[in-house]
Amino acid sequence: MDEFLVGEIIPVPYMFAPEGTLYCDGQEYPVQLFQLLFALIGFTFGGNGSSTFRVPNLKGFEPNPNVHYVIVTDGMFPDRY
Template sequence: MTTPFIGEIQIFGFNFAPVQWAFANGELLRITQNTSLFALLGVNYGGDGRVTFRLPNFTGRVGVSQGQGPGLTDRALGDTVGENTVGLIWDEMPYHTHNLQAYPQPATDPGPKAGAGLGGPRSARLYSAAASPNTALFPAVVNPIGGSQPHENRQPVLALNYSIALYGEFPQFN
């Protein structure tokens, strides 16, 4: 392997950081022990800038280029954006409908049977044979549900080891 640039980030398929490399996991380092790396990274990823600075943190994240593409938000070096989970609000849900189908079924049956009755959980009493016309349906049939629980919001990924070179060649500015 050629001599890396100080601060170069590589992806490795093994579970350790090579000699003179560190995991890119947001570790807090002392400036006095890593002056060259601090000169390149500064406090873009955290730290107080007097005694400490942080390495980039790729734990559970993917990299994205700094700058701004057409129609995209500007990203500065070290910005972290996005969420692992998100709860949808009404304005974010696409318009959709749910069909309700009813079939004759004796009210004494403990739950829906194939081809008969209203579909729903066995514990819910969805209708009654003794109900008069224009009786409201059981509220769970037509009311919103969901419990406001957030849902997974990550693209498919493959877990690999992101490491950053602590030593090597100091890159020349262009």
């Protein structure tokens, strides 16, 4: 996933989340496992306020039933200016 930026949301036509991504389904994840993604989105979408955070929930916003949104966890870290 080196061609994508961490935190980038992309549509995929698969029934699985490709390696280096997570479904955008509002799930909660440990900060320690996804530190780069957490550094960008923090607790914006929820979490327990210390050790877990949530990814955005885009279920129901897909352009068709065979497309799912994923968020990149393993890619290039975006520059901050």
